[in-house]
Amino acid sequence: MKVNYVICLLLLLPFHSFCQSVNKDEIPFELLPSGHILVKAKIDNVQGNFIFDTGAGITVFTKTFFKKLVHTTLEDGGYTAFRATGERVDLDLYRVADFEFGGLKKAEEEISYADFDIAGIDGIISLKLLESRPFTIDFEKKVLRLESPANLAMIKRTxxxxxxxxxxxxxxxxxxxxxxxxxxxxxxxxxxxxxxxxxxxxxxxxxxxxxxxxxxxxxxxxxxxxxxxxxxxxxxxxxxxxxxxxxxxxxxxxxxxxxxxxxxxxxxxxxxxxxxxxxxxxxxxxxxxxxxxxx
Missing domain, CATH: 2.40.70.10 (Acid Proteases)
Structure with missing residues (x-):
């Protein structure tokens, strides 16, 4: 598996702030010049900017963002991962409270954190968060849309x-x-x-x-x-x-x-x-x- 902590340092390119959509099923994103998808999420009532990364495997926060969270629980066991290059990474795992990603709300979520800092980036959200919910990355509207069963059926037709x-x-x-x-x-x-x-x-x-x-x-x-x-x-x-x-x-x-x-x-x-x-x-x-x- 790949755990992409620093995101190739391409994220040092400047980006602009963006607003959360009123429609909670549509999560706006900014497409960075580096090609990465920047989204907002709220964890334990703390809002942050995250890269949505389908190759990350595990959701990882920066140490700075993690320290802002009040309700965290260290798990007894850890996790050994391998970056795509073969580099071994040993992770501590935590449970964090109240993970809100647009209309998706989870009472708790399993994450890790790493000691890295990139201006304006609070971590990486992995595909694991959305494994049970169909969603669309819409590059024209620049939204990540949580799909209803009816919408999913329509999409499948074409x-x-x-x-x-x-x-x-x-x-x-x-x-x-x-x-x-x-x-x-x-x-x-x-x-x-x-x-x-x-x-x-x-x-x-x-x-x-x-x-x-x-x-x-x-x-x-x-x-x-x-x-x-x-x-x-x-x-x-x-x-x-x-x-x-x-x-x-x-x-x-x-x-x-x-x-x-x-x-x-x-x-x-x-x-x-x-x-x-x-x-x-x-x-x-x-x-x-x-x-x-x-x-």
Whole structure:
């Protein structure tokens, strides 16, 4: 699983404040220049700004925000996670009271916190919070909409259906995947990650050879070393190049062509991709293990 604490530092880009919608079923968001989705939520009567991250696995607050909360309970057991790069992270888990996310209200929620600070960001909200509630990310209206059964039925009649696979870990974290065909050759299961950042497509380095990528060709392939933001002793080797096509296996018209890709050594998945490009509206129906995409 991936726990994305620092969100690649891209969030240092400036953003503007935004107001909560009157319609509690529509949660407004700001789409940051980095491609991340910024939302508001209230926990224990404290409002904060959070990145909505479908690849995070677990909801994580900053230490500064966590200290503002009065009603928190430390759990006896912890959780060991792995960032997508393979870096191990050992987490303490807490129960926090009164989690409000638009019209969704939970008396308590399981979270963790980490000692990082990014201006204007109070943490990451994971997909786990919404696993039992269908919702739509509407990039045109810039709202995250909690869908009623009637609305969901209407969407199903016209949207493209993209099957997803759920990675549940001890009922504490949730990440979703779908199959995509790369260069009309490999059919890989990729994590769908709203927190990856703009135009991010990452593949495991074991697919360099099958995709005929020659890392010795320095004119076409750039090699970089990226240190972890959490542990400077941990670094990833990354090869950056271009590939021809990436298309959803079940919906080939959902595709991207001539795109920049990062091959990451030690990646724990086949790959990771951002999701904003899939469609103008993306409805998550996790009970039926389906994304409903409207382009």
């Amino acid at each position: 949207a493209k259906k993209l099957p997803v696979q759920l990675e549940q870990s001890r009922e504490k974290s949730l990440v979703i995947f779908s199959y995509f065909k790369i260069n009309d050759k490999l059919n890989l299961q990729l994590a769908l990650d709203a927190g990856a950042g703009k135009d991010i497509y990452r593949l495991n380095t074991k697919y360099l050879k099958p995709l005929n990528v020659d890392i010795a060709d320095t004119l076409k392939v750039k090699k970089i070393q990226k240190k972890s933001e959490m542990n400077e002793a941990f670094a990833s080797t990354i090869y950056i190049t271009h590939l021809k096509t990436l298309a959803a296996d079940d919906q080939p018209t959902i595709n991207v062509k001539d795109f920049s890709v990062q091959f990451v050594n030690g990646l724990i998945y086949d790959g990771i991709i951002w999701i904003n490009w899939l469609g103008k509206r993306i409805t998550f129906d996790l009970q039926d293990k389906m994304l409903l995409v409207q382009r």
